[in-house]
Amino acid sequence: MLVERVLVLLYFAVCIGIGIAASRRVRGSGDEYWVAGRRVGTWVNAMAIMATLASGGSIIGVMGLAYSQGIPATLALFAGAVVGFPLASLLVARELRNFGRYTITDFLAFRYPSSIVRTLVPILIVTAFTIYIVAQLKAAGITAETLLGIPFEHALTLATLVFVIYVSFGGMVAVTWTDVFQGILMLLVVLGTGLWFLWEVGTPLELMRRATSVAPELGQVEHRPVASYLGYFAIWATAIPVIPHIVMRVFTARDGHGARLSLNLAMLAYSALILAAVFLIVPVGKLDFPDLADADQVFLKVMESRFPAAVRGMAVAAVLAAVMSTTDALLLACSSSISHDLLGNILREKASQRTIDAVRVGTAWVIGLLALYWAYSPPELISQFYTAGVGLLSGSLFVPVIAGLWWKKANRTGGVLALITGALAYVLVHFQILPFGLAPILVSLAASALAMAAGGLLGPPESREMIEAIEKLHAP
Amino acid sequence: MLKSFFHMDRAEALALLFLVAFSALSFLPAWRSQKIAGMAVFGWLMAALMVLSPALALFVFRGRGKR
Numbered sequence: 001m002l003v004e005r006v007l008v009l010l011y012f013a014v015c016i017g018i019g020i021a022a023s024r025r026v027r028g029s030g031d032e033y034w035v036a037g038r039r040v041g042t043w044v045n046a047m048a049i050m051a052t053l054a055s056g057g058s059i060i061g062v063m064g065l066a067y068s069q070g071i072p073a074t075l076a077l078f079a080g081a082v083v084g085f086p087l088a089s090l091l092v093a094r095e096l097r098n099f100g101r102y103t104i105t106d107f108l109a110f111r112y113p114s115s116i117v118r119t120l121v122p123i124l125i126v127t128a129f130t131i132y133i134v135a136q137l138k139a140a141g142i143t144a145e146t147l148l149g150i151p152f153e154h155a156l157t158l159a160t161l162v163f164v165i166y167v168s169f170g171g172m173v174a175v176t177w178t179d180v181f182q183g184i185l186m187l188l189v190v191l192g193t194g195l196w197f198l199w200e201v202g203t204p205l206e207l208m209r210r211a212t213s214v215a216p217e218l219g220q221v222e223h224r225p226v227a228s229y230l231g232y233f234a235i236w237a238t239a240i241p242v243i244p245h246i247v248m249r250v251f252t253a254r255d256g257h258g259a260r261l262s263l264n265l266a267m268l269a270y271s272a273l274i275l276a277a278v279f280l281i282v283p284v285g286k287l288d289f290p291d292l293a294d295a296d297q298v299f300l301k302v303m304e305s306r307f308p309a310a311v312r313g314m315a316v317a318a319v320l321a322a323v324m325s326t327t328d329a330l331l332l333a334c335s336s337s338i339s340h341d342l343l344g345n346i347l348r349e350k351a352s353q354r355t356i357d358a359v360r361v362g363t364a365w366v367i368g369l370l371a372l373y374w375a376y377s378p379p380e381l382i383s384q385f386y387t388a389g390v391g392l393l394s395g396s397l398f399v400p401v402i403a404g405l406w407w408k409k410a411n412r413t414g415g416v417l418a419l420i421t422g423a424l425a426y427v428l429v430h431f432q433i434l435p436f437g438l439a440p441i442l443v444s445l446a447a448s449a450l451a452m453a454a455g456g457l458l459g460p461p462e463s464r465e466m467i468e469a470i471e472k473l474h475a476p
Numbered sequence: 477m478l479k480s481f482f483h484m485d486r487a488e489a490l491a492l493l494f495l496v497a498f499s500a501l502s503f504l505p506a507w508r509s510q511k512i513a514g515m516a517v518f519g520w521l522m523a524a525l526m527v528l529s530p531a532l533a534l535f536v537f538r539g540r541g542k543r
Contacts, residue, residue, distance in 0.1 A: 072519030212514025219515030
């Protein structure tokens with residue numbers, strides 16, 4: 001395991017190096033720290049977005065799921081996120097980039113000026129993202145323990161320290177460049193492995209035919225209820241246009257057009273990654289190891305049996321890169337929710353630039369260390385909780401954001417009602433306090449839309465100044 | 477009714493409609509039992525959606541930045 005460990009340590013060193021280099025640029029500037037100076041180019045942003053979306057689940061999880069639940073159901077889960085990006089580019093990217101602030105809370109608090117919005121939105125974000133971070137840390141710990149043979153706690157601590165260092169000191173500049181590095185590593189490993197198998201076998205159709213003749217369940221879907229994955233599809237499709245760690249990347253783009261292009265270019269790369277994993281690597285895994293007890297081991301088993309140590313080391317680094325590239329963006333979004341959205345006004349009025357810098361760095365460390373502490377003994381169902389957390393964000397934020405940008409009758413009453421109703425409906429249905437027989441996200445979005453309509457039609461009309469301000473956001 | 481909404485470019489509105497319709501139609505039960513190369517048509521539709529949806533958006537946005 002020496003080669004694998006050396007390659008992973010080398011990867012960690014590059015990440016910290018990027019963080020240190022970035023820290024010089026971001027010191028003393030909110031624009032540099034939170035949105036990388038708003039001058040990230042289209043291709044760089046696309047690669048960073050791809051890496052941000054591709055978490056541990058997009059390498060280990062997607063292959064394990066396809067192996068155990070079949071390819072069609074797996075693609076339904078991941079297609080939701082992919083569809084969410086074109087939706088984001090059509091509905092929010094240009095407008096939010098033209099708005100030109102730092103966070104989704106900034107937009108909602110501007111559109112629906114209310115202390116409820118200013119407080120509730122960051123609280124929802126911090127709650128959902130802390131769970132998300134813990135789930136990602138658990139994946140990093142298990143991966144490193146399995147592949148590098150080091151204890152779970154040591155692996156967890158090391159990985160956490162590395163990304164907290166580069167996020168806290170380097171801000172969005174460090175997150176962008178480490179994400180680009182991590183994205184390239186992921187694409188190299190997964191596409192490289194997939195293309196190698198393609199060269200060995202011939203065509204993806206031939207590979208699928210061979211695999212499904214031995215294991216027909218790989219291509220089946222009729223035995224599963226459609227509701228089981230329609231909910232996941234809807235959660236991710238509606239979350240992407242409003243989820244803070246993706247929206248922050250829109251704010252980093254040079255202009256609205258660049259933001260739109262980068263979101264969709266990122267998804268072409270992400271789709272290539274997922275499709276190569278399920279159509280080229282999983283069938284080989286099913287043919288070579290038809291009876292794995294732990295389906296999540298399929299990628300690692302294939303790498304172990306077919307490739308030399310140096311390639312395996314790159315594969316371990318790629319999995320850790322997938323985890324860290326998502327977690328770093330989550331940590332930055334969480335940190336911005338506290339130090340910018342919740343404490344921002346107080347800090348800007350009373351604190352020196354040095355204090356503001358210290359609060360930014362300190363917030364990232366506090367959240368990172370709390371998540372680490374929780375991840376030492378994570379709840380068993382943490383993976384399900386984090387999808388529920390994303391669902392909660394989507395159910396509460398989607399309608400207020402989209403209506404706020406596109407419906408002229410959206411007003412403060414409607415916005416606040418939609419936010420609260422969406423969050424409450426999601427929680428009540430998810431925990432089956434209100435048994436509806438539908439996916440919580442579908443109920444939550446419908447309830448939120450009804451609340452917005454009621455508030456917009458029955459409440460006081462929106463001011464002419466606000467309508468004109470939103471009209472300007474739609475300018476090309 | 478339409479006056480209650482901010483203006484959306486016609487091509488962008490059509491792309492949005494196409495994405496929503498394609499997604500909804502893909503979940504119809506008919507695609508779950510029919511197979512191509514051993515995999516349910518539903519799976520192929522999801523794979524197509526993953527490639528088509530960003531490609532369509534890029535096609536709609538082509539040349540817009542130069543205006």
